[in-house]
Amino acid sequence: MKFWLAQASTSAPESDYLMLALVLASIAILILVFGLMLIYAFKYRATNRMDRGQIMKKTWRLEIAWTIATMAVFFGLFVWGADLYVRLFRPPAGALQIYVVGKQWMWKIQHEGGQREINSLHVPVGRKIQLLLTSEDVIHDFAVPAFRIKHDVLPGRYESLWFEATMPGTYHLFCNQLCGTGHSRMVGEVVVMSGADYENWLAANGAAGTLAEQGKILFMRNGCSGCHGSNGAGGNQSNSTVPAPPLAGLYGSPVTLVDGQVVIADDGYIHDCILTPEKRRVASYPPIMPSFSGILSEDDVLKLVAYIKSLAPEKQL
């Protein structure tokens, strides 16, 4: 067993350097403060004959110098940390998306091809992976120490976390948020494989259709198609009697809400439209879409999201 935790992602080394810089800066200040305390306690001890009558004149130059020096050091550390944080949590373009649903007490993982796994996550090495995380019950926290990543997993919304693994191997996956009596059992593993091995793994675990195909079945079965038209072409068409917005081409495009706010239709937006439509009414349509909260599980919702994402604008024609 090695002392240092493996640095198995592209962001791990920089996180470690930042941590090291914080520890070194803290140690330097600790030594300075306690060192001076000890030196003066010794120098001016009761039995030592020292001239104690003279009161030292305060020099502003010294005061200003040390205040600015420490401020510069800590402000520098803050800027570095803030910049790293932004880079760590901004989802990269073109990442492979994998859905994660936490529940008491397990991790359920779904790949875009429909492959599912429990308490294990298979990913290819050297590719940016974006995890879309949500919870079915309480707050969990998805943490992979070897990648130096963690993120809270909240019920009712999608959180995004990305990483790029750099070394094939098997790494621990933990729930980092006390989530009930079975919390300690909410562990798993991340298996990082070469691209070819990953393709083989996907093929060997082939599912009943891709996520989008499974989503299409749910789209028909739950009556979405009754309003939004089959293939999400939009309502008020030959196949639909109510006005409902077309869903083809929705993903990634701007939507104007009734309050005038313009939002980009990302995974989280589509998720919320299905579970809490009363909170996000689209402008210029009647507010008739029912909430599917309590009817559709998070597993179902992510399939519907995958289906809506797969509807490219040209399929609308």
Ligand SMILES: [Cu+2]
């Ligand atoms: Cu948990």
